[in-house]
Amino acid sequence: MTAELQTLIALAVVATTAACLVVRSLAKHKNHGCGGECACPTTELKSKIRR
Secondary structure, three states: OOHHHHHHHHHHHHHHHHHHHHHHHHHHHOOOOOOOOOOOOOHHHHHHHHO
């Protein structure tokens, strides 16, 4: 395996990993609101409290 080929393969792996991390971080930001275990009231309780 030549040095140039190893460099290209390494760059491809790094680019793929970086792209996956960016996609995962953007996907988590789409989910606004309660993510679980935060002890905030459900929508049913929120509507009862507002009345």
